[in-house]
Amino acid sequence: MIIAVDGPAASGKGTIARALARHYGIPHLDTGLLYRAVATQVTRLDLDPAIEADAVAACDFDDQLLAEPMLRDDATGQAASIVSAHPLVRAALLQRQRRFAHQPGGAVLDGRDIGTVIAPDADAKLFIRATPTIRARRRHDELQKRGSAINYDQVLADIRTRDDRDSSRSTAPLVAADDAMELDTSFLSIDAAVSRAIALVEARVQG
Numbered sequence: 624m625i626i627a628v629d630g631p632a633a634s635g636k637g638t639i640a641r642a643l644a645r646h647y648g649i650p651h652l653d654t655g656l657l658y659r660a661v662a663t664q665v666t667r668l669d670l671d672p673a674i675e676a677d678a679v680a681a682c683d684f685d686d687q688l689l690a691e692p693m694l695r696d697d698a699t700g701q702a703a704s705i706v707s708a709h710p711l712v713r714a715a716l717l718q719r720q721r722r723f724a725h726q727p728g729g730a731v732l733d734g735r736d737i738g739t740v741i742a743p744d745a746d747a748k749l750f751i752r753a754t755p756t757i758r759a760r761r762r763h764d765e766l767q768k769r770g771s772a773i774n775y776d777q778v779l780a781d782i783r784t785r786d787d788r789d790s791s792r793s794t795a796p797l798v799a800a801d802d803a804m805e806l807d808t809s810f811l812s813i814d815a816a817v818s819r820a821i822a823l824v825e826a827r828v829q830g
């Protein structure tokens with residue numbers, strides 16, 4: 624079974640995708656980490672994320688990079704959203720994601736274009752939403768726990784910038800697939816959001 628989980632920054636899609644993977648006993652891929660790795664490599668090589676050729680040169684990264692804590696930083700998320708707008712960067716990362724999705728037994732992937740581009744044939748597609756202020760509050764709490772000094776207003780501004788950039792790019796923009804099931808987590812606890820997500824997937828695959 625392939626499950627696609629898409630949505631904007633800090634909507635809770637990763638939390639839900641990990642829980643679905645545990646529930647169904649299948650592997651999970653956080654595809655945002657791939658773009659965050661490219662962004663980190665761009666910075667380390669002193670390249671410019673806005674220049675497509677520079678970003679493409681950073682796509683050949685060592686997988687150990689995916690485990691580095693700095694990938695979770697707010698600044699890395701911003702840079703990831705810049706490199707991810709380049710069509711050639713998306714093309715460089717496409718096959719890896721498709722292979723993961725179509726492995727025997729299936730998989731759960733979360734990102735921005737899983738239901739539309741990576742696995743349009745997914746058995747179940749979820750599009751996770753939450754208001755920008757609630758997403759910013761959750762992300763700010765998370766960053767504070769990790770020792771970041773970034774303030775709430777900056778996190779909210781960064782989330783809005785990223786939403787705009789991710790939604791307006793020409794290649795694989797952030798958009799719900801026509802057959803995606805929408806789940807707004809704004810006023811749901813994590814447990815309630817996960818239960819609802821499982822119920823939606825069950826209804827789709829059995830129905």
Ligand SMILES: Nc1ncnc2c1ncn2[C@@H]1O[C@H](COP(=O)(O)OP(=O)(O)OP(=O)(O)O)[C@@H](O)[C@H]1O
Nearest residue numbers: 632633634635636637638761765808811812813816
């Ligand atoms: N329903 C919820 N209620 C409260 N907090 C939540 C809920 N869902 C997720 N969170 C928290 O919000 C933060 C962001 O969640 P998560 O990382 O799952 O979002 P995401 O959409 O995957 O983010 P990203 O865009 O970085 O991939 C995390 O700290 C997570 O624990």
Ligand SMILES: Nc1ccn([C@@H]2O[C@H](COP(=O)(O)O)[C@@H](O)[C@H]2O)c(=O)n1
Nearest residue numbers: 654655656658703704707734735736789
């Ligand atoms: N399938 C995807 C996943 C991510 N992106 C871009 O990467 C940025 C960081 O992603 P997070 O999920 O870790 O927040 C995000 O803002 C997108 O620009 C993408 O384009 N496609």
